[in-house]
Amino acid sequence: MTALLWGLLLLSGLALLAVIALPVHLRLRAEAGAALRFRAEARxxxxxxxxxxxxxxxxGRKPRPAPGRPSAAAPGRKRRRKPDAGGRGRALRMVRAAxxxxxxxLRRVHLDRVAVTGVFGLTDPAETGQLYGWLALxxxxxxxxxxxxxxxxxxTGPSLAGQAExxxxxxxxxxxxxxxxFGWDVFVVRR
Known part of the structure; x- marks a missing residue:
């Protein structure tokens, strides 16, 4: 019985290693039209x-409570937090290590494809032409x-429609x- 359990544990560990050692493909898509829509998928x-x-x-959005109304959280006394003596130093180390x-x-992310299509317009046709001249570069x-x-x-007038992938x-x-x-620089090394 224990050999079977160890075998299953080893097999699941190898499967997890295979999943994290193989590339993950991401596709991000944004669409602008009547409303702005964003979608991200992973393979x-x-x-x-x-x-x-x-x-x-x-x-998948959750409804938010109306402004001015308390949320459904249970009422109770708020506990005071002790001031964190190393909080400022840790925050500064995080900013430095970011x-x-x-x-x-970014060095480990590889770009497959970027595609941007769209139509844009401003209220003044001359400003639209000027913006298009800048974007032509x-x-x-x-x-x-x-x-x-x-x-x-x-x-013809103000408009913005298109998609980016x-x-x-x-x-x-x-x-x-x-x-x-990053974790070492922030939490271990004290400078």
Whole structure:
């Protein structure tokens, strides 16, 4: 019985290691039209699983209590917290270590595709043309084939419609180094 339990434990550990050692593909999509909508999906195990919704701005919202009305939390006495003697120092260490964490994470994120399409317009057609002239530097500049920009002006009046999609991948175990270094800099090293 114990051999079976150890075998199952070993098998589940290997499965977990395989999941965190293989890339996770993320797809982020934003749409602007009548309303702004944002959606994020993830595909695990090097993109072999079906797309799993991570975030969708149109669904799953919880109702918020009306302003001025107490929430449904149980009434009671509020406990006073002791002042944290190392709180300020820790916050300062976090601020100092954040750029290193961000740089370490961004170096491990790989961009697959960026696509932006849209139509925009301002109240004055001359301002729309001026903005399009500024954006033309980005639209017609040489860029990698995985980046696509299609922005068109609308001279008839104010408008904003379009969509942006970013596809990227990262390996969760590769993020472990920057996260551990951040934790070491913030919680262990005292400067």
């Amino acid at each position: 695990l195990v090097a993109g072999l699983t079906p797309a799993l919704p991570v975030f969708d701005s149109t669904g 750029p290193r964490l961000l740089g370490g994470v 980005l639209i017609h500049a040489p860029r990698p084939p995985r980046v696509a920009l299609d922005l068109r002006p609308d001279f 970013v596809a990227l991948y990262l390996t969760p175990i590769a993020l472990l180094g920057p996260v551990l270094r």
